[in-house]
Amino acid sequence: MDKKYRVILLPINKKSPYLIKKGNICLNKKGILEYINQQPLNIPTNLTVPQYLYILSDEKIKKNDWIINGNIKEVNHKILYIENQEMADAFNKIAKMLNSQVTKDFVICKKIIITNNSSLKIKRLSSKNSSCEGIHEYSLPSISKLFMNDYVSEYNKGNKIEEVLVEYCHLGGTGSGYIPKINPKDNTVIIKKIEI
Numbered sequence: 001m002d003k004k005y006r007v008i009l010l011p012i013n014k015k016s017p018y019l020i021k022k023g024n025i026c027l028n029k030k031g032i033l034e035y036i037n038q039q040p041l042n043i044p045t046n047l048t049v050p051q052y053l054y055i056l057s058d059e060k061i062k063k064n065d066w067i068i069n070g071n072i073k074e075v076n077h078k079i080l081y082i083e084n085q086e087m088a089d090a091f092n093k094i095a096k097m098l099n100s101q102v103t104k105d106f107v108i109c110k111k112i113i114i115t116n117n118s119s120l121k122i123k124r125l126s127s128k129n130s131s132c133e134g135i136h137e138y139s140l141p142s143i144s145k146l147f148m149n150d151y152v153s154e155y156n157k158g159n160k161i162e163e164v165l166v167e168y169c170h171l172g173g174t175g176s177g178y179i180p181k182i183n184p185k186d187n188t189v190i191i192k193k194i195e196i
Helices: 085-101 145-156
Strands: 002-011 025-028 033-035 048-057 066-071 076-081 106-115 121-125 135-139 163-170 178-180 191-193
Touching: 002 025, 002 106, 002 145, 025 145, 033 145, 085 106, 145 191
Parallel strands: none
Antiparallel strands: 002 048, 002 163, 025 033, 025 048, 048 106, 066 076, 066 106, 121 135, 163 178, 163 191
């Protein structure tokens, strides 16, 4: 089963110099997007700007989610971690009130479900039956190299991908739902561009 989501490209909010790593996407001053396939480079950010891809959902925000909020065209946005249920309830209320009134460039309380931004971690409490009891941090599901290459290729042709299909799998059992199908080897999710 596939579900449709919005995808956005945003610059990394870090001061120069930024070490460009293998697997980064960068936008150079000529407006050409590049996927970095080699070892780390020390390129000044006045020549190229590292970027992150975010897959966004309108799903209800919960504790331990990451959200994006603000003007994405002018890089006036915030990426926030939802620490508790009260915070989640507040952002859900804001999203319900304002989402119908905003433009494409302004994002109100959208949940980040997949990204190549490995700094976004989620906290989970392991079960009492586990040998590693306690709170553990996990990265959000990641975007595959294949999709990042496709995104870069289409972007440079003038065909910016704005919506994608994400492959989901059933959890099994009665009353259980669907989750993104994650490759356990590299934490990536199968993402496809929508063919027109």
